[in-house]
Amino acid sequence: MSNSVFVPGHITGFFTIENHEISLKNGSCGAGFLLSKGVRTTIDDADELIINVNQGDSTVIDEVLRILEIDTNFKITQDIQLPIGAGFGTSAASALSLSLALNDFLDLNYPKELCGQIAHMAEVNLGSGLGDVIAQTGHGMVLRVEPGAPGIGKIESFEHDVYVAWKSFGGIDTSSIIRDPHHREVISDVGLKYLEFFEEKSSLRNFLDFSYKFSTETNLMSGEVKSLVDYLNSRDDILGSSMAMLGNTVFAFAYDKSAFETLDIEGLHVDKLNNVGIVHD
Template identity: 80%
Template sequence: MSNSVFVPGHITGFFTIEDHDITLKKGSCGAGFLLSRGVRTTISDSDELEIDVNQGDSTVIDEVLKIMEIDTDFKVTQDIQLPIGAGFGTSAASALSLTLALNEFLDLGYSTELCGQIAHMAEVNLGAGLGDVIAQTGHGLVLRVEPGAPGIGKIKSFEHDVCIAWKTFGGIETSSIIRNPRHHQVISDAGLKYLEYFEEKPSLKNFLDFSNRFSNETKLMSDEVKNLVDYFNSRPDILGSSMGMLGNTVFAFAQNEDVFKNEEVENLHIDKLNNVGIVYD
C-alpha cells in the first residue's frame, strides 16, 4: 500500500515578519505565488523506517516525525523538484506533503488544518521559513492577510493564466535574515507598506511592481540578481520581475512561454502559475 501527496513550491515577492511567543501564531504576511513544481511525498509499506530524499537531507522529515511522535515503520520517498534553500518554499512543501501523506497512510483522521499546523511548527522550529506552509494551502497568487499556521492565519488566492521564468544563483540562509534585528525591522517596515497597498488593489501588476520595490528597498538583492531583474524589467514583453524571498533567485512573469524562450539567459527555467494547489495521488 502507498499514497502520495504533492505540494507546490511557493515564491514570496514581499512580506512582513510577525513574531509571537506561540509558534502557531508566529509567521508572516505578504504575497507570493505557487509553481507547478514542488515536492511530492510518497509513503509506502516497509519493515523498517526508510527515508529516501532525492536532494538535501532528512532534517525536515525528522522534525515532522518528532512532532507527530510517530514510531511506525514505513518508507518515505520525497521528490523535491526545485532547488533547496533558494526561496522556493521546499522545506515547507516537504513538511506539509509529509504530514498530509502520513495522515492518509496511517488513517490518523487529522484535519487538513492540523496537518498544516504540524508542518508550520516544523518550519518555525528549524528557522526555515515563516509563511510558506499556509500559502501552499492556497492556489495561484496568494495573499497572506494574517500571520500564523493554517487555521490561525488567513489567506486569499487569485487565479491568473500566466507563465513564470526563474533562475537561481544559489541559496540564502533564511534563518540568518529573519533572526537578524536589522533585517527584521527593514523588511517589516517595507513589507507592511506594500501589503497595505496590495490589499487595496490586489492585481498581478501591483504584485510585480510592489515585489520589485520591496526587493530594492530592503537591499537584499545580490548584484547578479539585481542585474537580471533590471534586464527583465527592461524587456517590453515581460510583465515584471523581482527577487524570490528569501533566495538568491530571480523570477519574471509573461503572458506566454515563448517570451522566455526567446531570451538568451542561461539556466532559465520556465513554469506556469499553479492555480490548482495541493494534489492527492
C-alpha cells in the first residue's frame, strides 16, 4: 500500500507576528502565494521505519512522528522541490504533507484541520515558521486574516492567472528573526500597516507594492536581493518584484511567461501561481 500527498510551497510578501500562550493560536497574519512546486510525501509499507529525504534532514519528520506518538513501521519518502530555509515554507509543507499522508495511510480518520494543527504544532515547536501551514491549505494568493493553525486561524484565497519567477541567494535563520524582540516589533508594526491597506483592496498590484515597501521598511533585504528586485521592478513587462519572507530570495510576477524567459539571470526559476493547492494521490 502507498499514499502520497503534495503540499505547495508558500512565499510570504508581508506579515505580522502574533504571539499567544496557546501554541495553536500562535502564528502570523499577512499575505502570500502558493507555488506549483512544494513537498511531496509518500508513505509505503516496510518492515522497519525508513526515512528518505532528498535534501536536509529528518528534523521535521521526527517532530511530527513525536506529536502523533506513532510506533509503526513504514517508509517515508519526501521530495522537497524548493530550497530549504529560503522563504518557501518547505518545513511547513514537509510537516503538513506528512501529517496528511499518515492520516490516509494509517486510516486515522482525523479531520483535515487536525492534521493541519499537528503540522502547525511541529512548526511552532521547532521555531521554523509561523503561518505557512494554514496558508498552504488555501490556493492561489492567500490572505491570513486571523493567526493560528487550520481550524483556528482564518484565511482568504484569491485566484490569479500569473507567472512567478524566483531566485534564491541562500537561506535566513528564521528562528533568529522571529524570536528577536526588536525584529518582531518592527515587523509587526510595518506589517500591520500594509495588512490593513491590503484588506481594503486585495489586488495583485497592491500585494506586490506592499511587499516591496514592507521589505524595505523592515530593512530585511540584503544588497544582492535589493539589486535584483530593483532591476526587475524597472522592467515594464514585469508586474513587480520583492523579497520572500523570510529568505534571501527574490520573487516577481508577470502575466506573460516570456517576460522572464528573455532575462539573462543565472539561477532564475519560472513557476506558475498555484490555484489548486494540496493534492492527494
